[in-house]
Amino acid sequence: MIGKDEGDKLVAEQIVVECRKIRGPVLIHKTGAHRAQRLVAYGFPAEAIITKRWRIAEKD
Numbered sequence: 001m002i003g004k005d006e007g008d009k010l011v012a013e014q015i016v017v018e019c020r021k022i023r024g025p026v027l028i029h030k031t032g033a034h035r036a037q038r039l040v041a042y043g044f045p046a047e048a049i050i051t052k053r054w055r056i057a058e059k060d
Helices: none
Strands: 014-018 021-029 035-042 047-052
């Protein structure tokens, strides 16, 4: 399935993004004392591909 609508989300251990421009990184706070970074990718089109499945994810 290819998610093309606003609000679609990828969950994985590793995601590769191909784009023309990026904005960021911006430091964001996750649960507790954990921190993460957020990037925004722009392009015509900007694409994201899962290259490593999240091992903890539930199987559908």
